[in-house]
Amino acid sequence: QVQLVESGGGMVQAGGYLRLSCAASGFISDSFAIAWFRQVPGKEREGVSCIDRYSGTSYEHSVKGRFTISRDRAKNTVYLQMKSLKPEDTAIYYCARRNSGYCTGYDLGAYAYWGQGTQVTISS
Numbered sequence: 031q032v033q034l035v036e037s038g039g040g041m042v043q044a045g046g047y048l049r050l051s052c053a054a055s056g057f058i059s060d061s062f063a064i065a066w067f068r069q070v071p072g073k074e075r076e077g078v079s080c081i082d083r084y085s086g087t088s089y090e091h092s093v094k095g096r097f098t099i100s101r102d103r104a105k106n107t108v109y110l111q112m113k114s115l116k117p118e119d120t121a122i123y124y125c126a127r128r129n130s131g132y133c134t135g136y137d138l139g140a141y142a143y144w145g146q147g148t149q150v151t152i153s154s
Contacts, residue, residue, distance in 0.1 A: 032056040039148030050110040052125030063128035068121035077136025122147040
């Protein structure tokens with residue numbers, strides 16, 4: 031049974047740091063691309079970052095240079111390190127497994143499995 035569980039969210043001040051974790055079970059995470067998305071109430075879910083099966087990475091332009099996605103194969107876990115956080119980063123963050131091993135976009139329909147989300151709140 032495929033499962034993704036996010037953790038690490040919380041409330042920090044602007045300029046602060048958080049590390050989100052996405053623990054995968056029921057499959058080998060480095061066989062698939064894993065992406066992080068975020069969603070603010072009333073807005074569409076947007077892609078933030080993706081790591082492919084070869085550990086190639088991509089980032090949405092507003093987080094480039096501040097966020098780092100990585101994978102720990104031994105723990106079957108994908109991380110999203112977030113620094114220099116801004117109030118506009120406030121959202122529920124989700125990880126999702128793409129249906130292939132490649133990061134070729136953030137089309138929601140290309141991601142079959144999702145975690146339950148973790149709240150990130152950045153105060154000004």
